[in-house]
Amino acid sequence: xxxxxxxxxxLFVFSFLAMTSSDRSIxxxxxxxxxxxxxxxxxxxxxxxxxKFDQKKADIETLKTANLPFESKPLLDFFKNHTxxxxxxxxxxxxxxxxxxxDFDKREEASELVEKFGVSxxxxxxxxxxxxxxxxxxxxxxxxxxxxxxxTRTLASAAARLLADLKPEGLTEVMLNFLPxxxxxxxxxxxxxxxxxxxxRDGKPDPLLIQTLESKELIKRSAAxxxxxxxxxxxxxxKMRQFMAKxxxxxxxxxxxxxxxxxxxxxxxxxxxxxxxxxVPLDSGWRAEEILLRLAGEKGPTTSLGADKPAREKARDExxxxxxxxxxxxxxxxxxxxxxxxxxxxxxxxxxxxxxxxVKEITPDGKVRWQITNVxxxxxxxxxxxxxxxxxxxxxxxxxxRDTATGKEIWGATFxxxxxxxxxxxxxxxxxxxxxxxxxxxERKAVxxxxxxxxxxxxxxxxxxxxxxxxxxxxxxxTYDKDGKQIDSFxxxxxxxxxxxxxxxxxxxxxTQLRGIAExxxxxxxxxxxxxxxxxxxxQKLPNGNILVSNQNTYQVVEMEPKTxxxxxxxxxxxxxxxxxxxxxxxx
Numbered sequence: 001x002x003x004x005x006x007x008x009x010x011l012f013v014f015s016f017l018a019m020t021s022s023d024r025s026i027x028x029x030x031x032x033x034x035x036x037x038x039x040x041x042x043x044x045x046x047x048x049x050x051x052k053f054d055q056k057k058a059d060i061e062t063l064k065t066a067n068l069p070f071e072s073k074p075l076l077d078f079f080k081n082h083t084x085x086x087x088x089x090x091x092x093x094x095x096x097x098x099x100x101x102x103d104f105d106k107r108e109e110a111s112e113l114v115e116k117f118g119v120s121x122x123x124x125x126x127x128x129x130x131x132x133x134x135x136x137x138x139x140x141x142x143x144x145x146x147x148x149x150x151x152t153r154t155l156a157s158a159a160a161r162l163l164a165d166l167k168p169e170g171l172t173e174v175m176l177n178f179l180p181x182x183x184x185x186x187x188x189x190x191x192x193x194x195x196x197x198x199x200x201r202d203g204k205p206d207p208l209l210i211q212t213l214e215s216k217e218l219i220k221r222s223a224a225x226x227x228x229x230x231x232x233x234x235x236x237x238x239k240m241r242q243f244m245a246k247x248x249x250x251x252x253x254x255x256x257x258x259x260x261x262x263x264x265x266x267x268x269x270x271x272x273x274x275x276x277x278x279x280v281p282l283d284s285g286w287r288a289e290e291i292l293l294r295l296a297g298e299k300g301p302t303t304s305l306g307a308d309k310p311a312r313e314k315a316r317d318e319x320x321x322x323x324x325x326x327x328x329x330x331x332x333x334x335x336x337x338x339x340x341x342x343x344x345x346x347x348x349x350x351x352x353x354x355x356x357x358x359v360k361e362i363t364p365d366g367k368v369r370w371q372i373t374n375v376x377x378x379x380x381x382x383x384x385x386x387x388x389x390x391x392x393x394x395x396x397x398x399x400x401x402r403d404t405a406t407g408k409e410i411w412g413a414t415f416x417x418x419x420x421x422x423x424x425x426x427x428x429x430x431x432x433x434x435x436x437x438x439x440x441x442x443e444r445k446a447v448x449x450x451x452x453x454x455x456x457x458x459x460x461x462x463x464x465x466x467x468x469x470x471x472x473x474x475x476x477x478x479t480y481d482k483d484g485k486q487i488d489s490f491x492x493x494x495x496x497x498x499x500x501x502x503x504x505x506x507x508x509x510x511x512t513q514l515r516g517i518a519e520x521x522x523x524x525x526x527x528x529x530x531x532x533x534x535x536x537x538x539x540q541k542l543p544n545g546n547i548l549v550s551n552q553n554t555y556q557v558v559e560m561e562p563k564t565x566x567x568x569x570x571x572x573x574x575x576x577x578x579x580x581x582x583x584x585x586x587x588x
Contacts, residue, residue, distance in 0.1 A: 055161065056161075056162070056165065058158075058363060058365060058367065059158035059159075059161050059162050060158075060162070062154055062155060062158040062365060063075075063155070063158060063159065063162070066155055068155070068159070070162060071166075072163070072166045072168035073168075075159045075162060075163050075166070076163070076168060076170065076171065076174050078155070078156075078159055079156070079159065079160075079174045079175070079177075079178045080174060081118075081119055081120065082119050082120055082122060082123065082152060082156070082178065082181065083120060083174075083177045083178050083181060084117065084120045084121075084181070088117070088120070089124070089180070089181070092114065092117055092120075092121055092124055093124060095110045095113050095114050096110070096114060096124055096125065096128045096136070096140070097136075098110035099111060099114070099128075099135065099136045099139040099140065100133045100135045100136040100139075107135070107139065110139075111139050111142065111143060114143050115143050115146055115147060118147060119147060119148070119152070120181075121143065121147060122144065122147060122148055122152050122181075122183070123152075123178075123180075123181030123182060123183050124181060125140045125143055125144050125147075126140075126144070126153075126183035127183070128140050129141070129561075129564065129566060137564060137566070152183065153183050153186070153187055154364070154365060156178075156182070156183070156187045156190070156191075157186060157187050157190040157364075160175070160187070160190040160191050160193070160194045161190055161193070161194065163175075163194055164193065164194040164197040164198065167197070167198055167201075171194070171198055172195065172198060172206050172208045172209060173208060175191050175194055175195050176195070176208070176212060176220050176223065176224075178191060179191050179192070179219055179220060179223055180217065180219050180220070185543075185544040186343070186544065191223070192223050192226055192227065192230075193230075195209065195223055195224070195226075195227040196226065196227045196230035196231050197231075198227075199227040199228050199230070199231035199233070199236070200231050200232070200233050200236070203233075205228065205233070205236055206227075209224045209227055209228065210224075212224035213225060213243065218249055218251075218252065221249075221252060222249075222251070222252045222255060225240060225243060225247070225252055225255065225256050226255055226256070226259060228240050229255075229256050229259035229260055229263065229264070230259055230263060232263075234264075237260060237263075237264050237266075240256050240260065241256075241260060241266070241269065243256065244256050244257065244272070250276055250279045250280050251280050251281075251284045253272075253276055254273065254276040254277060254280055254284060254285070254288060257269050257272050257273040257276060257288070258273060258287055258288055258291065261273055261291060261332070261335070262291065262335055265332040265333075265335070267327070267330075267332060270323060270327075271320065271323055273288050273291070274288070274292070274316055274319045274320050274323060275316060275320070276288070277289060277305065277312070277315075277316060277319075278305075278309075278312045278313045278315065278316025278317075279312075285305050285312060286305060286504075286543075289304070289305050289315070289319075291335065292319055292322075293425055293464075294334055294335060294425055295330050295331075295332070295334055295335070296322060296326070297425060297426050299326075300319075300322055301315070301318035301319055301321075301322055302464060302465040302466070303315045303318045304464055304507035343363070343364045343587070344361050344362065344363060344364075344369060344383075344587070344588055345361065345362050345364075345548070345557070345571065345585060345586070345587050346359070346360075346361050346381055346383055346389075346584075346585065346586045346587075346588065347359070347360055347361070347362065347550070347557060347571070347582055347584070347585050348378045348379070348380060348381050348582070348583045348584035348585070349378070349580040349581060349582055349583060350377060350378070350552065350580070350581055350583050351579055351580055352579050352580075352581055353579050355579075356373075356374075356375055356376045356377060356378075356395070357375050357376070357377055357378045357580070357583070358371060358372060358373045358375060358378070358580060359371070359372045359375060359378055359381045359389060359391055360372070361383065361404070362571060364569075366571055366572075370387075370404040370405060372389070372391070372402060372404065372407040373407065374407050375391055375393055376393045376394075376395040376396045377393060377394045377395035377396075378391055378392065378393055378394075378583065378584075379392045379393070379394045379418060379419045379420070379498070379583065379584070380392045380418070380419065380420050380421045380583075380584050381421065381584065381586075382421045382422075382423050382429075382586075383404075383586075383588055384401070384423070387403060387404045387405060388401055388402070388403065388404065388410065389401070389402055389404050390402075390421055390423075390429065392415070392418035392419065392420070392421055392431065393418070394417060394418065394419070397414055397415060397416050397417060397418070398412055398413070398414060398415060398418070399412065399413050399415045399418050399421070399431055400412035400413075411444070413444065415431055415433060415438070416433055416434070416435070416436060417433045417434040417435070417455070418431050418432070418433050419432055419433060419434060419457070419458070419459070419498070420432030420459055420460055420461070420500065420501070422461050422462060424439075424462060426442075427441075427442045428440060428441050428442065428447070429444075430461065430462045430468075432457065432459065432460040432461070432470070433457065434455040434456070434457050435451065435452050435453070435454065435455040435456075435457060436449065436450065436451050436452070437449070437450040437451075437457070437460055437468055437470065438450075439462060439468075447482075448468070448482045448483075448484075449484060450468050450470070450480045450484045451484060452470065452478075454472070456472045456473045456474065457470050457471065457472060458471050458472065458473055458495050458496065458497055458498065458499045459471040459495065459499040459500050459501040459511065459512070460501055461501045461502070461503050461509070462503070463479070463503060463507065463522070464503060464507045465507070466481075466482060467479050467480060467481055467482070467487060468480045468481075468482075469501065469509065469522065471492070471495055471499060471501055471511060473494075473495075473497065474491075474494075475491050475492055475493050475494040475495065476489050476490070476491055476492070477489060477490060477491075477492045477509075477520065477522065477527075479522065488522075490525040492511065492518065492520055492527040493513050493514075493518060493527055494513060494514050495511060495512055495513050495514065496512060496513075496514060496535060496536070496537060498537045498538075498552070498583065499511065499512040499513070499537070499538075500512050500537070500538040500539055500540075500584065502539070502540055502541060504519075504541060507522070507523075508520060508521055508522075509522065510539055510540070510541045510547075511527070511539075512536040512537065512538060512539045512549075513529070513536075514534075514535065515529075515532060515533070515534055515535075516529040516530075516531055516532045516533050516536075517529070517530055517531040517533060517536060517539045517547055517549065517562070518530065519541075530547075530562045531547055531549075531560065531562035531565060532565060533549055533551075533560075533565075534551070535551055535552075535553055536549045536550065536551055537550050537551060537552050537582070537583055537584065538550045538582075538583070538584045538585050538586075540585070540586055540587060542559065542587055545561075545562070546559050546560060546561055546562070546568060547559070547560055547562050548585055548586070548587050549585070550582035550583065550584060550585040551582065552581040552582060552583055553581075555572070555573050555578065555581055555582065556570070556582065557570065557571040557582045557585050558570040558571075559587075
């Protein structure tokens with residue numbers, strides 16, 4: 001109890017200091033925000049940032065932790081040992097379901113038999129942990145503790161990436177057999193990436209992948225089709241275009257279409273992609289919608305893909321109309337600017353000793369890629385292409401762009417009490433402040449300004465429909481148009497003084513609240529708690545459905561499954577470096 005009270009008091013003190021130090025500077029602020037230097041992004045070619053991080057070296061180091069050499073046979077054996085036959089997979093699945101049986105003796109028997117499968121049971125046990133059944137979850141955790149001596153998720157991803165480099169004989173079969181047992185989407189993506197790397201050998205398609213295109217297992221057939229569309233061979237991509245016509249599964253067809261649009265820049269596939277995104281669940285259609293949003297910019301339809309089929313069909317119809325009107329003028333080269341998922345985590349930290357803070361980015365295994373320390377009470381940050389990062393600092397009332405290698409400021413502007421940053425698809429920057437929100441274009445000219453008389457804003461963002469939404473200390477979600485006129489408001493529940501707002505592909509919002517993470521439907525004026533969590537300071541819903549969250553009181557940076565509240569990834573500060581507490585966290 002004393003530790004909890006102390007933590008709450010500490011949070012109150014820092015919030016009070018942040019408010020009062022900023023309030024003293026209000027009178028010194030000018031109405032026009034002085035821009036110090038020309039924005040370097042104007043002439044910057046937007047591309048994948050220059051990578052100083054050596055992924056291969058990091059993967060080899062990961063193997064060493066499990067005494068695995070960087071050699072073909074041991075790595076193939078690793079996957080073989082974690083794979084079961086189709087018959088054993090069916091048997092194992094039945095046993096895992098039996099872990100939740102009403103009969104205690106049957107649960108005990110199932111637990112014992114599952115553990116006899118050894119490491120080959122790990123993948124299915126990890127998948128079963130998401131079932132939502134508390135008893136199944138408890139027993140899965142117990143089985144995993146007894147079986148898994150070294151975490152396999154990180155090892156599997158590292159081994160898959162390295163095997164793509166080694167390309168040993170038999171790799172295709174090993175990867176296809178392991179794929180249904182992959183613990184989660186992250187490992188599955190790495191397996192599919194390896195299959196893409198070996199899809200063509202000496203200019204010829206891999207025979208087993210060709211055969212797998214006829215597989216009855218959707219996950220394997222989908223992986224084979226994706227491998228050929230990602231593999232880069234023009235002739236095979238053309239064949240995959242033809243394959244779409246006979247493929248019965250809409251989700252597989254959509255994956256093919258997305259890759260053909262993104263990688264092969266095939267305009268004639270876009271209409272098919274639009275139609276398909278209305279026929280699949282939202283979790284599958286959001287990627288297609290992101291592509292369309294990138295192509296349309298601010299001129300696209302405002303109707304978002306919804307959770308139900310009628311809403312998805314409505315969005316589909318609006319996008320078909322847009323495509324018919326804009327097909328001839330759309331430039332698919334814009335797609336090269338789309339953000340790529342790298343797995344890096346940006347962490348914005350404050351120093352509890354009152355000595356400022358720092359901004360850093362870490363790799364999936366926790367290694368620091370870069371770090372900037374000369375920042376004063378950083379409240380948010382955004383990574384940009386070209387080894388750049390934008391930082392908001394509350395103590396200096398400043399927004400600046402810095403070089404990640406040196407921390408040197410490239411551009412900066414005065415901004416009163418900045419608390420949040422949002423970069424739009426057109427390159428514009430939205431800065432959220434305690435009482436004022438401004439959108440700057442790429443030349444850092446203000447194109448919209450929203451001002452509240454109260455200094456009560458705790459989070460905000462620009463919405464897909466062009467309006468702006470602000471979250472207040474009172475729990476209100478207030479929407480404004482581009483001219484600053486209030487449109488609507490409703491009470492969504494209390495948030496922390498330091499909160500975040502994320503706009504999802506379907507137009508809904510993810511908010512941090514006092515006791516959890518909420519998903520908000522502005523149209524329905526409804527806020528539903530999707531994950532319980534005490535005093536989160538930031539939250540980001542990831543493509544895999546998990547939520548990345550930070551807590552400055554507990555030093556936590558964790559990725560959690562919202563249905564089970566189970567931690568699937570975490571970053572712990574070094575015990576000798578415990579003065580820094582996570583304020584914001586973002587994955588890219």
